[in-house]
Amino acid sequence: MIKIEQVLQKDGKIFAVSSESPFYPDGKGGQLGDRGHIGDAKVFFVKESEGKFFHQIDRFIEPGEYPYQIDMERRKDIAAQHTAQHVLSAAFLKVADVQTVSFRMSEEFSTIDLDVPTLTHETLSEAEALANEVIRSCVQVEIINTTKEQANRMNLRKPLSEKVEEGFVRLVKIGDFDLSACAGFHVTNTGEIGCVKVVDWEKVKGSLTRVYFVAAERALKDYGKRVLVLKQLSTLLTSSIDEMVKRVESLLDKTKEQAGLIEKLAEALAVEQASKLPEIKIKDFKVAFYDGIDEVARFLPKYCSTDVLVCKTSEGYTISTKTIDCSKLVQILSKEFNCSGGGGKTKGSLKTSVKLEHFIESLSKVLEVIQ
Structure with missing residues (x-):
């Protein structure tokens, strides 16, 4: 039997407190603590502090003596x-x-x-x-x-x-x-x-x-998991385990080459698209918009000459401008859309899923009043 002297509730957790306990406390000597039951209550965690044992349990129980059960397999x-x-x-x-x-x-x-x-x-x-x-x-x-x-x-x-x-x-x-x-x-x-x-x-x-x-x-479970993962990778890579490292290195080299080629193609497309983007005039500002490939959007600010460039990306929107403080735009729009955003004077970004039409409408209102 275990004598529970007090039951406390703190931060949504319930603790059964005793002066002595058959449950080994967590953290003592770097070791995990015991789990089990006190009466019908399940024990999640055990802490020893200032001569008392605090058993975190899953339900409220009254102070008193209770039978206990310790998970001996654990x-x-x-x-x-x-x-x-x-x-x-x-x-x-x-x-x-x-x-x-x-x-x-x-x-x-x-x-x-x-x-x-x-x-x-x-x-x-x-x-x-x-x-x-x-x-x-x-x-x-x-x-x-x-x-x-x-x-x-x-x-x-x-x-x-x-x-x-x-x-x-x-x-x-x-x-x-x-x-x-x-x-x-x-x-x-x-x-x-x-x-x-x-x-x-x-x-x-x-x-x-x-x-x-x-x-x-x-160790047996860990070994079994690693064998399964290696078997799956071997199948995916059409390679034996002994040749897997060379196979992965080869694939990574090809991936790097392809990534470099994609960058070159994206920049070439940005050069070609920069002068053809749809534009609107808001107040005294020319605003261009792009809704397409993220990699192309990354290069467009380098070749687009409008006052403001807005690019829709897979994560939200990027804004580029050399005539307005971009950080100010992002600050106002992030509050408007209740989303995260950040950037400097010439570039900024917002993480939001709002539609482009809604974004343009809100941006227009900001540009009408911004100094």
């Missing part, structure tokens, strides 16, 4: 991901003498931040291979409760934080491979992890490398 997945992190972090330390400075687990993948600005693909592969060797070896995972003083005398992968108070410290021992302080969930044998796979890495915060990884069932 907890099993979290344990596998967390132990995989310990193994992978220890592998990077052994392979490249690189320390893990932080760890974060999300619903889809986990990350470790390594204290190094760059990592080679060879180093990543070597660390991953070592980690999987330890996993396949079915190494026993032990939980050791000891004092801070005794822990500091042990061969910890990472020294205890100064924030750790005096008293008992919980250590996770993975055979002779790793020993670390940790309060999170873990498997009892590395074989339960199955495998761990690095799926991405990037430089972060100037001098760190963030490594993304998945383990256990997550």
